[in-house]
Amino acid sequence: MFKKMLASVGIGGASVDTLLEDNRLLPGQMFNATIVVKGGNVAQRISGLDLALMTKVKVSTDNGDYFKNHKLATWRLSDSFEIQAGEVRNIPFSGKLHPETPFTQLPVRNNQCQVWLQTGVDIDSAIDPSDTDVLVVMPTPVLEHVLNAMFSMGYVLYKADVEQGFLNTRAFRSTSGCYQEFEFKPRNLGLNTIREIEISVVCEAEQTHLLLELDRAFRGDGYLYFTLANNASASQVLEVFKANIR
Template identity: 35%
Template sequence: MSFFNKMLASVGIGSAKVDTKLESDKVMPGSEVRGIVEIQGGNTEQHISDIYLTLNTTYIKESDDKKVNVTGQIERYHITEAFTLNANERREIPFSFILPLDTPLSYGRTKVWLATGLDIKNAVDPTDKDYITVIPNELVNAVLHAVSNLGFRMREVECEQAPHRLRKRLPFIQEFEFVPISGSFRGRLDELEIVFFPVSLNQTEILMQVDRKARGLGGFLSEALSMDESNLRLMIHQSDIPNLQQKLQSVIAQYS
């Protein structure tokens, strides 16, 4: 009977099951994620070689002149050393880790999830998938509010494959695209694109692309040659929050 159970477990029938439970599914980059991994033993004893968590998202990548969605791993965490799980045994393994500062935020189409995996020799490895909501910290939130107060509406947010000049630790960047619907930039800009490159909890670098609106013959020529776009970098610190809207307005106005 034991041999029969092992044969079944090797194809996933009556094997161990895993379920990850988070203390909170809403978290901001740089903060602690805590939870437990619950493992329920199957019909037979099994040797667990490894338990790991991977933090993932999807991003758009160009392949053979086509845009495809691929999974990008943000980080991987080793949870425990190898052990033997007895038949029908139940274990709870606590874990905690700091969510990386460069984790994309849950805006637009961006989805972030935690995948739990068990490595079991000669068996189908059980997995679990838990989505989390990644919210901006105070500094990034202040930037988004300032841009909104300047009359811009968030149109689209996507993770895209990063060009080599912008590639950091991850192979992708998260791009926030805004359009002016009111205020002084309406009629002067087509769109504003922002990418955040966090330096610390209190500091972030911002890459902005200002897309000017074509005006007259010369303007349309500039647009056709992509000369209507200006790229600028700006370092923002926590101390900038009280005057952030004025600072962004001044910078954007120089290129509009």
């Protein structure tokens, strides 16, 4: 009886751990994992096992900004089952990252982008053990071309974050409830009339949409958007940026 009481408040109860084959992924990429559930000191009924793809988003309000966790996708791994004391149960799983999963491996010091997988077991009448696994989301080739194009045009990436909300243009719309934003400044201000460029990104399987906000010193803010094929070359991307950013 004493052991069951301890397990009911999360002491000596079941635990869960997600083991990824590779934590370096691209948006929209398939991944494989093994979810390991270990029984505690007594048998327990687990009413469900879930996996969630998470990121941290910035929320802007009249009283200032704050960050909160945001769910990009969820998977139901298992329905109700009982795990015995000391039992180890391995559950294989294959999933696919949301195509709008934010990039985290970026050449910027002020990088506020985080992505992780969170695993939880819903144990009846117990504190839910959980497991968090950080993902390294790599830039796609076309995003690398975008970053290189901006650098070659005299701009430096100084901040990256994930904003709450949807991007909505005549050509595309985001779907995940958040979007990634890259902030660039000219390396040498000089006579450059553009003080800052914010680029928001919406990724799809075959193409990448970009929304640019240009902060001009004398003409106010300007907006433009365009779409790049994911197989576009570096020279093609640079040509598009030179034609649009003036």
